[in-house]
Each structure stands twice: as C-alpha cells, then as structure tokens.
Amino acid sequence: MDKKRILVCRFHHESNDFNPVLTTLDDFYSAGVYFGEEVLKGDSRGATINGLVDSLMRDDVDLKGGVYLNSPSSGGPIDNAVYEFFINKTIDVIKNLGQIDGIALSLHGATTSNKSQDVCGDILDVIRREVGDKVIISASFDLHANITSKILSNADIICGYQDYPHLDLYQTGFRAGSLLMDKLNGKNLKTVCASVPIIAPAHAYTTFNGELLKVKEYALDLVKQGKILDYTLFQAQPWLDVKEFAATAVVVAEDETVAKQVADHLINIEFNIRSFLQGDALYSVDEVITKALNNKSGKPIILVDSADSPNAGACGDSAFTLEKLLPFKDKLTSAVAITDVPAVEKAFNLGVGAISDFSLGATICNKISHPVTVHDAKIIGLYDGKFILHGPQERGQVEDIGKTAILKVGKIFIHLASYGGKADLAFYSSFGIDPLNCDLVCVKACTSFRAGYEPIAQEICNTSTIGSAGVVLTDLPYKNRPVPMYPFEEVSLLDVKKARRFR
Numbered sequence: 001m002d003k004k005r006i007l008v009c010r011f012h013h014e015s016n017d018f019n020p021v022l023t024t025l026d027d028f029y030s031a032g033v034y035f036g037e038e039v040l041k042g043d044s045r046g047a048t049i050n051g052l053v054d055s056l057m058r059d060d061v062d063l064k065g066g067v068y069l070n071s072p073s074s075g076g077p078i079d080n081a082v083y084e085f086f087i088n089k090t091i092d093v094i095k096n097l098g099q100i101d102g103i104a105l106s107l108h109g110a111t112t113s114n115k116s117q118d119v120c121g122d123i124l125d126v127i128r129r130e131v132g133d134k135v136i137i138s139a140s141f142d143l144h145a146n147i148t149s150k151i152l153s154n155a156d157i158i159c160g161y162q163d164y165p166h167l168d169l170y171q172t173g174f175r176a177g178s179l180l181m182d183k184l185n186g187k188n189l190k191t192v193c194a195s196v197p198i199i200a201p202a203h204a205y206t207t208f209n210g211e212l213l214k215v216k217e218y219a220l221d222l223v224k225q226g227k228i229l230d231y232t233l234f235q236a237q238p239w240l241d242v243k244e245f246a247a248t249a250v251v252v253a254e255d256e257t258v259a260k261q262v263a264d265h266l267i268n269i270e271f272n273i274r275s276f277l278q279g280d281a282l283y284s285v286d287e288v289i290t291k292a293l294n295n296k297s298g299k300p301i302i303l304v305d306s307a308d309s310p311n312a313g314a315c316g317d318s319a320f321t322l323e324k325l326l327p328f329k330d331k332l333t334s335a336v337a338i339t340d341v342p343a344v345e346k347a348f349n350l351g352v353g354a355i356s357d358f359s360l361g362a363t364i365c366n367k368i369s370h371p372v373t374v375h376d377a378k379i380i381g382l383y384d385g386k387f388i389l390h391g392p393q394e395r396g397q398v399e400d401i402g403k404t405a406i407l408k409v410g411k412i413f414i415h416l417a418s419y420g421g422k423a424d425l426a427f428y429s430s431f432g433i434d435p436l437n438c439d440l441v442c443v444k445a446c447t448s449f450r451a452g453y454e455p456i457a458q459e460i461c462n463t464s465t466i467g468s469a470g471v472v473l474t475d476l477p478y479k480n481r482p483v484p485m486y487p488f489e490e491v492s493l494l495d496v497k498k499a500r501r502f503r
C-alpha cells in the first residue's frame with residue numbers, strides 16, 4: 001500500500017482589530033518564511049509544528065512541507081496580501097503534489113485582515129474546495145481562536161491549546177497530528193462544537209487556577225478514561241471586532257452523543273463562570289502609585305499595563321503610565337517601557353551620558369495615546385536589543401527588541417525599545433534595570449509575565465490604562481460584534497448554541 005501523503009503548513013498571526021497599524025508581509029518575513037522541507041525542520045520556531053511533525057512521523061508517512069508564515073508578534077489585522085500570498089503558494093503546492101491524504105495546518109484562529117473577519121476560515125475553505133471532501137484536514141489553534149462556522153465546516157479535526165499561559169504548544173501539535181493519523185487510519189472520529197457569545201479580557205483568567213483549572217481537570221479526566229479523545233475550551237481573543245464571535249467548546253470523540261454531551265457541559269460551565277472570567281475590578285494608576293508609596297516590604301509593586309501589551313496586539317507605544325509617574329519621579333524608583341523608534345534614534349545620536357528633553361510615546365499610533373515630554377532625561381545605556389529570556393516559559397531563548405535606549409529621569413528608568421518584547425524579568429534586567437530594586441515596575445503584558453514576576457512581587461495590580469488591548473472591554477469601540485454578547489449585554493441559556501457537528 002502506498003504511504004499516506006500528508007502536507008504540513010503554518011499560518012500564524014494574532015490580530016487586534018483596535019490596532020490600526022496593518023501587519024505586512026515584511027513583518028512576517030522578519031520572523032522567517034519557509035517553504036518545502038524547511039517547514040518540517042524541528043527547531044525553536046513554532047513548537048506546534050514540532051509536535052505535529054513528531055506525532056506524524058511515528059507512522060510511516062510521506063510528509064511534505066508546504067508554506068510557513070509566522071508573525072513575530074500580535075498586531076493590527078494583516079494586510080490581505082499576506083493571506084493571498086499564503087493561500088496562492090499553498091494551492092500551488094497542493095496542485096503540484098497531486099495525491100494528498102491528509103493536511104495538517106498550524107493556525108492561530110484569531111486572525112483578521114483588512115478584507116476578512118475570518119482569515120483562518122478562508123484558508124480552510126479554499127483548501128477544502130481544492131482538495132475535495134475526502135482529504136482529512138486537521139487544524140491546530142491558539143486557545144484564543146475564534147472558532148467560526150467556516151472553520152468548523154472545513155476542518156475534520158480541531159485542537160487548541162488547553163493551557164493559558166500557553167505552555168502546551170508542542171503537545172497541541174502532537175494531539176492534532178495524532179488525531180489526524182487516527183482518522184486517516186480509519187477511526188470514525190467526530191468533532192462537535194458548542195458555543196456561547198461570551199468574551200473576557202485575557203489578563204483576567206488562567207487555566208492554572210480557579211474555575212478554568214477545574215474545567216481542564218474535568219475534561220482531561222474524560223480523555224484519560226477514554227470517553228472522549230480531545231477537547232478545547234476556546235476563549236476567543238477579545239480584541240477582534242467580528243460578526244461571528246463566541247467562546248467555543250470543541251470535543252473530538254468516536255461516540256457523537258458523548259462528544260455532544262461533553263461539549264454542552266463545557267459550554268454551560270463557561271456560561272456559569274462568565275462573570276468570574278471578567279476578572280476583578282481594576283486599579284487606577286493613581287491607586288497603584290499610592291500602594292507603591294506606602295509599600296515598605298522591599299519588594300516591588302507590579303503595575304500591569306495589559307491594555308498596551310504587544311503580546312495582545314497593542315502598539316506598546318503608550319506613555320500613559322509614565323505621565324502619571326512623573327510627579328513622583330524623585331520619590332519612587334520605578335521602571336516603565338515604551339516602544340519608540342524616534343526616541344531610540346535620538347538617544348543613539350546623543351550618546352550615553354547626554355542629558356536632553358524627549359517627547360515619548362504615541363509614535364506608532366497617535367489615535368490611542370498621546371506623546372509625553374520628559375525634561376532633562378539622562379541616557380544611561382544603549383544596546384542592540386538582544387537578550388536571553390529568564391523564562392520559565394521560554395528560558396534561554398534569545399529575544400530581539402531592536403536598538404534599545406535606557407533613560408533616567410529622577411528615579412524613573414525609561415526603557416525605550418524599537419519593538420515590543422516578552423515581559424520577562426530579563427526585559428528589564430538585561431538593560432541595567434533590576435526590577436527587584438524598584439518600588440514600582442510597569443509591565444506591558446496580560447498573563448505571560450506572572451511566572452517570572454509573582455515570586456519577586458509584593459503585589460501584582462491589574463490596572464486601568466489605555467491601549468488597543470484595553471481590558472475594560474465595554475469601553476472599546478466594537479462595531480461588528482453580535483448582540484447580545486457578554487459582558488456588553490446579559491446573556492441567557494437561550495443564547496447558548498447546543499453542540500452540533502459540521503462535518
């Protein structure tokens with residue numbers, strides 16, 4: 001019998017519809033674009049692909065690499081030309097291959113373009129039309145995917161990260177590959193989905209404690225018992241502005257009735273915990289500053305500026321917290337970060353030791369925040385921007401935030417980078433700023449920073465700031481979202497879409 005031929009591709013971008021700066025093909029190229037065999041090579045890029053390839057290689061299959069486009073970070077919607085580039089190249093590969101038995105796609109699932117509210121649905125739809133109904137398509141997603149009817153109608157297998165923060169990239173690829181092989185080998189797998197129009201700000205929950213940990217343990221126990229084969233409870237990335245928008249429970253099982261029962265149960269839990277998922281009330285920046293002024297513990301207070309988190313697709317260029325801190329520049333040792341290329345260039349031109357006035361912030365998008373002027377800032381460090389992450393999540397990996405300048409105004413350290421980076425402890429400590437010695441540290445991230453900061457912090461304060469990843473969702477200018485949708489309107493059990501099978 002001929003070997004089963006499987007095509008592997010990746011298209012990964014998390015879009016933030018409130019960030020007006022389009023993500024271009026050049027942005028993707030800066031992180032590496034690969035074709036053919038290069039797509040399959042295991043290395044640090046895209047651990048999901050590594051899991052996918054490892055699981056598929058356990059069978060004697062004819063594995064083919066297609067196209068790999070990976071955005072270096074979240075950001076504004078993609079230029080639709082990026083999608084066209086990917087889909088045209090992928091269809092060319094499919095035509096050239098002739099026979100294909102299975103396709104494994106590593107996608108994000110919260111991807112929009114300037115022409116489409118559902119780029120991943122479009123990708124699956126076009127590929128499905130090309131290959132016909134018999135080819136098995138397995139797609140892996142981020143936990144923050146917005147699983148649409150177009151995705152469900154075209155993918156046979158859907159697997160998302162079960163962890164948030166996402167520590168299970170490799171495992172998710174492995175699950176998606178294993179289920180693809182099971183289906184190719186004749187197992188009669190059914191994928192079902194139930195949904196409810198609920199979104200939640202990404203800082204407010206994790207799957208490592210609270211209600212979502214209970215859900216994970218319950219569902220994984222069913223997998224362990226063999227009642228179902230796989231589950232994902234997707235929390236749609238909240239900064240999409242799209243018509244079809246919901247939290248979704250996807251379950252894969254051989255018994256369709258059981259799959260539906262479990263998906264219904266998971267989505268009912270989601271409905272019941274909807275207010276918990278919104279998180280606690282936020283502090284104002286002023287309240288956090290007061291906490292830092294009164295804090296005598298010797299450990300820093302962490303001001304979480306998740307609204308401007310580059311990892312959530314925001315610009316990272318807001319100087320909002322800096323402006324609030326300036327009146328306390330002689331009282332509080334603090335650290336803030338702003339992505340600001342013009343200020344970095346100015347600092348490099350002046351050199352270390354120079355003292356100057358700077359206009360900081362709002363250089364990527366001037367519609368969300370405004371520039372803030374600092375007087376007599378001293379340039380205390382200039383760097384190429386490469387540093388090694390402390391982890392624990394990505395310990396040892398090199399992060400590159402481009403040319404970076406450190407300014408000091410009074411006791412405030414201002415970290416100016418060319419692009420946003422992971423809010424790892426090393427983001428500051430590699431540039432001469434020790435978070436442990438600060439009274440207050442501003443962190444532009446949602447949840448990823450916690451593993452590093454929780455052990456050193458006196459208190460972590462989710463704070464009301466401004467940015468395109470704003471955490472007060474009801475303040476954001478949604479135009480397309482469904483009505484009703486929680487937390488904008490109350491929803492009832494009548495708004496829950498019971499489990500159904502699309503393929």
Ligand SMILES: [Zn+2]
Pocket residue numbers: 142143144166
């Ligand atoms: Zn995510």
